[in-house]
Amino acid sequence: MKHILRAIPFGFMLIYLLSGSAAGLDWRDLDLSDENSALRKGMETGKIMDAGEWGAKTFPLLAKEIWQNNIHQGKKQPYPLSPYQKKWLTPWLEKWGIDPLVIQIVYEADLLNNHKILDRWPIAIMDELAGQTFGNTIYLRQPHKDKDGNLLVLLSHEAYHIKQYQELGSIAEFGRKYTQGYVGSFFSYENNPMEIEAYNAQDQFKQWLCSQEGWSCE
Numbered sequence: 001m002k003h004i005l006r007a008i009p010f011g012f013m014l015i016y017l018l019s020g021s022a023a024g025l026d027w028r029d030l031d032l033s034d035e036n037s038a039l040r041k042g043m044e045t046g047k048i049m050d051a052g053e054w055g056a057k058t059f060p061l062l063a064k065e066i067w068q069n070n071i072h073q074g075k076k077q078p079y080p081l082s083p084y085q086k087k088w089l090t091p092w093l094e095k096w097g098i099d100p101l102v103i104q105i106v107y108e109a110d111l112l113n114n115h116k117i118l119d120r121w122p123i124a125i126m127d128e129l130a131g132q133t134f135g136n137t138i139y140l141r142q143p144h145k146d147k148d149g150n151l152l153v154l155l156s157h158e159a160y161h162i163k164q165y166q167e168l169g170s171i172a173e174f175g176r177k178y179t180q181g182y183v184g185s186f187f188s189y190e191n192n193p194m195e196i197e198a199y200n201a202q203d204q205f206k207q208w209l210c211s212q213e214g215w216s217c218e
Contacts, residue, residue, distance in 0.1 A: 051179045051180055051182075051183040051184075052176040052177070052179060052180040053176070054179055055175035055176045055177070055178055055179025055180065056172040056173065056175050056176040056179075057172070057175075058175060058179075059134070059171050059172060059174060059175025059176075059178070059179075060171050060172050060175070062112055062134065062175075063134035063135060063171045065112065066109070066110075066111070066112055066132065066134060066139055067134075067137070069109075069110045070106050070109050070110055070139060071106065071137075076106050076107075076108070076109065077106075078104035078105065078106050078137060079104065079105050079106075079107065079144065080100075080101065080103065080104065080105070081100055081103055081105070081155075082144075082146055084146055084147055085151075085152065085155060086100055088152055088209060088212075089152065089155060089156065089159065089205075092156060092159075092201075092205050092208075093159060096159070096160065096163040096201070097163065097166070098159060098162055098163055098166065102136045102162075103136055103137075103138065103159065103162065104136060104137045104138070105137075105138045105139075105140060105144075105155070106137065106138070106139045106140065107140055107142065107143050107144045108140075108141070108142070108143050109131075109132075109139035109140055109141060111129060111131070111132055111139060111141055112132060129141070130142070130154055131154060131158050133158045133161040133162060133165075134165075134171055135162075135165055135171055136162055136165070136166075138155065138158040138159070138162075140154070140158075149209065149215070149217075152205075152209065153202060153205065153206050153209070156201060156202050156205035156206070157198050157199065157201070157202040158198075160197065160198040160201040160202065161174075161194075161198055163201075164177075164194055164197070164198075177194060178192065178194050181193045181194050181195075
């Protein structure tokens with residue numbers, strides 16, 4: 001059987017941070033006794049923190065929320081990589097230092113779009129995104145399709161974010177570096193160094209996959 005790999009557009013996370021006179025105010029100005037209230041109050045009063053500190057504080061909250069929305073109390077079942085996915089991804093996962101067994105995937109996930117923690121807080125996430133990764137868990141909008149080349153390519157991108165997370169040691173540190181990269185690239189998703197790395201890895205994986213016997217790339 002010949003595998004067909006078609007180019008499809010992916011949507012990913014886009015973050016907008018406030019700028020202007022509020023910049024430079026510290027997160028410690030906020031009352032963190034209630035996380036949700038603190039986030040809303042931060043937006044309403046215009047108080048924001050250094051971009052890295054904002055990411056370090058916010059990404060663990062987002063990780064908790066997406067877990068609660070999908071996995072908590074058995075709402076959705078996280079799956080390991082399928083044998084087919086392992087066959088093609090494992091050489092690259094091993095190259096990146098990732099144990100394939102630690103990866104969990106939630107299909108048809110409720111992603112973080114119009115979301116209570118995000119309400120009136122300076123973060124926006126595009127509705128058409130394909131997936132989000134927090135820690136070792138990949139949340140995908142699409143259902144599982146076995147022997148799907150486009151899914152393999154998407155998983156390679158998200159798996160590289162797992163590599164970044166594991167190297168940094170925590171979701172907080174991932175959030176810190178991701179947000180610093182976003183702001184440091186003048187609010188450009190494409191020029192965020194962490195996304196550049198992930199897209200380079202994705203492109204290398206796709207190029208390799210297209211060179212394998214039985215694959216036809218369009």
